[in-house]
Amino acid sequence: MRGFGNEFSSEDPRCPGSLPEGQNSPQVCPYGLYAEQLSGSAFTCPRPANKRSWLYRILPSVKHKPFTLVPCGDLTENWDEVEPDPNQMRWLPFTVPKSTDKKVDFVAVSLAFPLYITFTELTTHLRLKTQNILVLSCFRCFNNSDGDFLIVPQQGEILVTTEFGKMMVEPNEICVIQQGMRFSVDVFGETRGYILEVYGAHFELPDLGPIGANGLANPRDFLYPVAWYEDRKVPTGYTVINKYQGKLFACQQDFSPFNVVAWHGNYAPYKYNLKNFMVINCVAFDHADPSIFTVLTAKSTKPGVAVADFVIFPPRWGVADHTFRPPYYHRNCMSEFMGLIEGHYEAKEEGFLPGGASLHSIMTPHGPDADCFEKNCTAELQPERVAEETMAFMFESSFSMAVTKWGLQTCQKLDKTYHQCWEPLRSHFNPNWKPSKK
Numbered sequence: 001m002r003g004f005g006n007e008f009s010s011e012d013p014r015c016p017g018s019l020p021e022g023q024n025s026p027q028v029c030p031y032g033l034y035a036e037q038l039s040g041s042a043f044t045c046p047r048p049a050n051k052r053s054w055l056y057r058i059l060p061s062v063k064h065k066p067f068t069l070v071p072c073g074d075l076t077e078n079w080d081e082v083e084p085d086p087n088q089m090r091w092l093p094f095t096v097p098k099s100t101d102k103k104v105d106f107v108a109v110s111l112a113f114p115l116y117i118t119f120t121e122l123t124t125h126l127r128l129k130t131q132n133i134l135v136l137s138c139f140r141c142f143n144n145s146d147g148d149f150l151i152v153p154q155q156g157e158i159l160v161t162t163e164f165g166k167m168m169v170e171p172n173e174i175c176v177i178q179q180g181m182r183f184s185v186d187v188f189g190e191t192r193g194y195i196l197e198v199y200g201a202h203f204e205l206p207d208l209g210p211i212g213a214n215g216l217a218n219p220r221d222f223l224y225p226v227a228w229y230e231d232r233k234v235p236t237g238y239t240v241i242n243k244y245q246g247k248l249f250a251c252q253q254d255f256s257p258f259n260v261v262a263w264h265g266n267y268a269p270y271k272y273n274l275k276n277f278m279v280i281n282c283v284a285f286d287h288a289d290p291s292i293f294t295v296l297t298a299k300s301t302k303p304g305v306a307v308a309d310f311v312i313f314p315p316r317w318g319v320a321d322h323t324f325r326p327p328y329y330h331r332n333c334m335s336e337f338m339g340l341i342e343g344h345y346e347a348k349e350e351g352f353l354p355g356g357a358s359l360h361s362i363m364t365p366h367g368p369d370a371d372c373f374e375k376n377c378t379a380e381l382q383p384e385r386v387a388e389e390t391m392a393f394m395f396e397s398s399f400s401m402a403v404t405k406w407g408l409q410t411c412q413k414l415d416k417t418y419h420q421c422w423e424p425l426r427s428h429f430n431p432n433w434k435p436s437k438k
Ligand SMILES: O=C(O)Cc1cc(O)ccc1O
Pocket: 288, 289, 290, 326, 327, 328, 330, 336, 347, 360, 366, 367, 394
């Protein structure tokens, strides 16, 4: 089903009429189902921010044995493991761990999602963590009680099974799975990607202002799953893993949680193909700020300030006249975490690789490497394709970030030579310079 934030209604075609008509909580639901509401916003939120769905399921989520704490592996909410570090950071592509299992669930897939980033509003120091989640096995699902996940597959497609239905998500697509939604992930080979977690805000489409009513990520390109259920008894135990207050808890139940026969509402997972992004850019002169490439934004309560923006750098034309076309040198009051899905990034032809990452923290200076600067000062300014067959992205946040011990040491991917890419920058200053006569 399509349309960002729509009010959807979906019934598994095996059970026509399974959505109650005219009310949410009938005395007895069609097909003997249980009604369960999943609230993604306070009951009293104003209508534009109010998010909830009604799920009609074979058994309610509450039928489970008690949750117990399970080991978190490299998942941590200990933000003080290492000292803060304001340096430019870059990581070589993260290792895809080998799995003997062809089909593994999300928690195991964290093997393949080694990079895990959390923004938290719980403390005054808002942080990022970079780590991998632990390895477990099948008949497991995951739900995040703390916040929403934006998943960016980089290598390998993933099949995301959720309480709302199934979604195949390929590299160059993203999916969002919000707080509380149960899901599992199948992979089909070596798989890797990035996850951004936001707390206390859901992603929205950015306002378009003077752009008008259309453009950037268009609402109709956001796809939502249709209801799909399995009536599966699992006497050996189905494990529900719950990330709660930064720790993992597991409980057992004897049936599949993917037992929702019908649902309706506006709180549901979705996916989006980045190739559908309608790029807007400068057609005269100067380099526009990257906010023009915002796909989704999780707003803070300060106007215009995001908890996190998801920004992409898709293939496009560069046409600006008398302009240094690559990104400018800059220092930013926001944190900039970047990843690369495929291809090259215009400001760094080398060293920033698909499946790797970079972090330019608050006020950390950065910009094009020396090579990029020299080339683009003298380049003949023809219209040219920028970044063909490529997709870089940025998680930009108003929060300061802490990198975990895993990110700095354990993963062994931190590129200690990164700063050297700016070392050859030399002074071109000429105090006797005169404007050229036209
Ligand atoms: O640092 C980066 O590469 C991201 C970025 C791109 C751009 O075109 C302008 C500013 C900016 O931070």
